Amino acid sequence: MPTPLEFDDVVLPNASGTVCHFTVPPHQVVVISGPEDSGVGQLGRVALGLERPRRGRVLLLGEDISALPRAAALAFRRRVGYLPAGDGLLQNLSLHDNVALPLRFGTGLAERDIEGRIRIILTMLHLSDVGLARPAQVNEEQRRRAALARAVAFDPELVILEQPFDGLTDRVAAELLEVARGGVSAGGSRRTVFITGHDVPHLLRQRVDLRYRVVGAKLVREA
């Protein structure tokens, strides 16, 4: 199994040019936190090849996604769950259709199978009652739950979460992290989870396998 995510001497395209050299091992939960101007907010985008680093190489599931042609890069991204900062839900779709979108677009599943899977995910994330509501009609916690549901809908092996816990209580954050992990396996969590954000809720620190923090323009591993 290839390493899910590897930043090889990557210089982020932020003002201070933060240097990142780290690996996200399989079945582990890795968190990188730091202040707003530290470039932490760009890590997920750089990992997915949505933004180019100034220097260095990013390997996503063993592949240098920035070297792939556009169509291949798009197809490759469908193997990774992604929760962007600010949820990124499509405002003109219901929460149900938002969750269904990657399944309908990226898998050859029949509509009946997709419906069955969405029903399970929405129930798991306590969204069954608001499935038909649009993002603007529900609260921030429900939007975040829907965005996570969309990220894990096709059961990816790697999930990238940008600021997933901002504004949530520790209890809800812990619950969402468990959903992102997808249960446990012999090597740790079933899925590999990479989280970026300004800070990690205190309650979650014990559930994280590796923590890094951006200090100055460098990445420092926390105990």
Place this chain on the structure above:
Amino acid sequence: MRAPIAIAGREVTRRVSTLGALARFFWDALGSFATLPQAGRRVAQRVFLNQIWFTALQAVPLVIVLSGLLSFLVISQAVRELGRLGATELLGTLMVVAIVRELGPLLTALAVAGRSGTAIAAELATNKVMGEVDALEGMGIDPLHYLVLPRLGAAVVSVFCLIVLFDAVAIVAGLTAAAANGMSPDRYFDIVLRSLAFGDAAVSIVKSVAFGVIIGTLPSFHGLRVRRAATEVPIAASRSVVGSIVAIFLSSALFVAVL
């Protein structure tokens, strides 16, 4: 002396570069059809049908009113004035050349550009500002597949259907106007149908495709060009409608010169 020339040069360069980016955007949007994944076709189809509902079906009352009123006014005046000169035969030419060939496609395209073009630009600009376009890319969904291609296709189909509707309503409203001014329906249809040739319908079809492409492309281009500020949304909508109107008039003039 150099400063104004430099400013004019910069402006020309900026506009030419925008035109180049627009042409590339259109080309990419067309080319994206070939890379649309099989599973994504169902999703794109849904968006396409939604757009047809909004752009074509919801615009039907507006087109009927525009076409009916225009035709009624023009034909009423024409029957009276041409009758006085003993040249009612020219009514058919007037109906076909002025309304079916020129004003029908032009007014329909302007109505759709004002109504749906602004909506497309504002919607896509909001998608961009809210981070939805980035989220789509992050999920491996090409915004050209999900947002642009269905809107482009729907704009072409909608403008074509609305132009056909405009022409049909214009002919019927013209009949009412002619009858109200003492002309028999048989004579009216005889004059109009005699003037209507296959070439006129062909010109209308070519124009509808060209106007549809303009209305599908320009607003999408301006909508997706915004960066992160919400204040750019109305600017994109305004640019798209102004650009579409100019492009529609320019291509209309080109058609008159060429066809």
